[in-house]
Amino acid sequence: MFADVVTSSGEFHEIEGEPAERRRARLNRHMRMNERMAGALAAKNQRDLEIQYEQDEKRRLAETFEHDIKRWAAGKEGNLRALLSSLEQVLGPESGWRPVSLTDLITSDSVKKVYKKATLYVHPDKVQQRGANLQQKYIAEKVFDILKEASNKFTAEELR
Numbered sequence: 001m002f003a004d005v006v007t008s009s010g011e012f013h014e015i016e017g018e019p020a021e022r023r024r025a026r027l028n029r030h031m032r033m034n035e036r037m038a039g040a041l042a043a044k045n046q047r048d049l050e051i052q053y054e055q056d057e058k059r060r061l062a063e064t065f066e067h068d069i070k071r072w073a074a075g076k077e078g079n080l081r082a083l084l085s086s087l088e089q090v091l092g093p094e095s096g097w098r099p100v101s102l103t104d105l106i107t108s109d110s111v112k113k114v115y116k117k118a119t120l121y122v123h124p125d126k127v128q129q130r131g132a133n134l135q136q137k138y139i140a141e142k143v144f145d146i147l148k149e150a151s152n153k154f155t156a157e158e159l160r
Contacts, residue, residue, distance in 0.1 A: 010034065054134065061138040069142045078153040081105045083146065084114050090143055095136075097121060108158055115151055119144060 012030045014023065072090035076082040081102060088099045097118075105111050120126060122140040132140065 057134050058138060061135055065135070065139055069139065073146050078150050080111055080115060080150040080154040083150050084111070084118055087118060090139065111154065115147065118147060
């Protein structure tokens with residue numbers, strides 16, 4: 001039985017006394033394997049670059065939009081009704097979110113209904129499916145987290 005001779009550096013080496021046909025087959029396999037490895041490495045490097053770009057872009061977006069998100073949530077921490085009634089302020093008019101007035105959020109059932117609708121609207125996976133840009137994804141992710149915290153507080157207060 002012939003053993004493949006490939007050094008740790010990936011170089012192809014001749015085997016003394018090996019038939020020419022066997023050598024060609026081994027060399028072809030070695031070349032295909034090197035091509036696959038090079039392709040996989042190039043794909044990995046491309047993914048790494050895209051991830052790095054996205055992280056840099058998220059940092060830039062955080063600097064730009066963190067203030068707007070904090071301004072929207074300021075004074076409303078944990079107040080689900082107030083957050084839901086002012087959601088269009090942080091999402092913007094182009095988002096398609098229809099404003100909800102505080103008078104529509106009087107009963108806890110109506111709050112839960114609007115909350116469910118809002119979380120589906122800003123859920124990171126749903127925003128991704130709609131083909132949102134990084135800015136929309138960032139804002140939706142932060143809003144989703146704030147609404148979730150407020151909902152937990154709302155539910156805890158409701159149970160008292």
